[in-house]
Amino acid sequence: MPQAGEILMLSDGRQFRLSGAESGPRGWWFTAAAVDGSSILQGNLEFAWDPEARVWREERARPVEPSETSLPRSLRGAGAPKQKQPG
Numbered sequence: 001m002p003q004a005g006e007i008l009m010l011s012d013g014r015q016f017r018l019s020g021a022e023s024g025p026r027g028w029w030f031t032a033a034a035v036d037g038s039s040i041l042q043g044n045l046e047f048a049w050d051p052e053a054r055v056w057r058e059e060r061a062r063p064v065e066p067s068e069t070s071l072p073r074s075l076r077g078a079g080a081p082k083q084k085q086p087g
Contacts, residue, residue: 002047007055008032015055016041027059 002008002021008030009015016032023029027046034041046059 002028002030002056007035008041008045008047009050009053009055009057011058018056021047 001023002018004019004021006018007015008018015035017035018030018032021028021030024044027044029044031040031042033039047056048059050057
């Protein structure tokens with residue numbers, strides 16, 4: 001379990017010192033301050049302990065294929081061409 005004072009390293013390399021974390025159904029709810037003091041981060045992430053670096057890291061999310069309807073209309077497939085009805 002993440003403890004106050006431990007480091008959370010984001011995937012972009014930024015480091016934050018945890019001030020608190022609670023387990024939730026979708027990961028950890030946490031508050032952390034940037035190591036350089038420039039900002040505070042609050043959020044909900046899944047963490048994994050990196051024993052070599054002795055930091056918490058974001059767990060990688062599994063890639064999810066977007067459904068056809070979740071894509072913007074401009075990126076959706078054209079579909080089958082419409083045929084004229086004999087008239």
